[in-house]
Amino acid sequence: MRWQKKIVKIDLNCEYPCPCRRKGRLLPIILTEAMGCDRCQQIFVVTDEEECIEQLTPSYPYKKKWRWNGKAWMLTQKPWQESYFYLTLSCFLASILISIPLLITLNGGVKLISGIILGLILILLCISLWLAYRR
Template identity: 45%
Template sequence: MQPQKAQKIDLTQDYPCPCRRRGRLTQIALTEAFGCDRCQQIFVVEESGYVLEQLSTSYPYKRAWRWTGHQWSIANPGLGESYLPIALGAILLTLSIGLILTFRPSTNPSIMLWAIVLLLLTLLPALMVLLAYRR
């Protein structure tokens, strides 16, 4: 399915809030900005009227959306939006190496100790990723 073409954002229209909190965006008087009536966030229109950016956020990256006529789509999906698969891949790789080292018959018990430490240290980021994406 092809992504829908972005439409220019009309400052006189009301839009649903892109933060998915069932709020409505309405224009802030005398500005090229919108305010949400539910989450109290402020959004500005950028890039010739095609991109809506969120202001005043604790999110480390600027969040931006494009209007498709029916819904908002993320304007710049990058590493910030797709780090879950990267984190899970790194955790699985580390776990598999640790399991191979742990269950391999070896004469050196220190390798087994280091493999167990590696497995335990891998569980901490796995737990953090799980808690971050639990919502």
Template identity: 50%
Template sequence: MPEVSVPLLPVQPQKSQKIDLTQEYPCPCRRRGHLTQIALTEAFGCSRCQQIFVVEDSGYVLEQLSTNYPYKRAWRWNGHQWMIANAGLGESYLPVAMGVILVMLSIGLPLALSSPSNSNVVLWAVVLLLLALLPALMILLAYRR
């Protein structure tokens, strides 16, 4: 039986590419809009969300101009999609929240189980539950639009 060669799909480059001001790009806000250049500027406007984005870092970073977030949102173009440029603590709420919950449980559970009366166990359980909801509330507020 002859061998059948299957064409391999091209691998998407992960290296960021320089942003061309004359091209049209998809909106990085994921609202299905398209970015087009604003005349006589190094900025783009979105056709859907009406946000303005400026080109920074010698043409490799697209930064959102007006934002309600406490940190600037920025993306790099890899040729196919936008990749978050400044992924720091602001972009990693979930691991931080899980770490906080793990620390609370590792400290709170031994304290709750070591108390002799049943009423203290219930009190500790309520306190731990309320403290566990705090990181969940932080994540909810951080990721809402």
């Protein structure tokens, strides 16, 4: 289990540093539950019972979320996103471990070509898994 710092609720009446690391300040936008940076012009919306801010980007499908711990912003991620690299790496190694003995035992001809095609399909599956879950 990972050690986590205390999470503080976000007060819309306070100023915070910008989580984009451009030395900007997040200022509340009047009559909304949003904050804007005075340096990078990004807009952030307060979500999750005032514990997170989410970056509003209409062109980017994956939105970033941050939590305030009292001193700095912490980027929040889903548990599967933290370990997708290891999942992809293990699938790639498993495909190699399956393909190499299969290719060694095949004599040649049609069996060898089908074994090579099977190995390439497994490797392409691993690459597509990596491309699907990366950010």
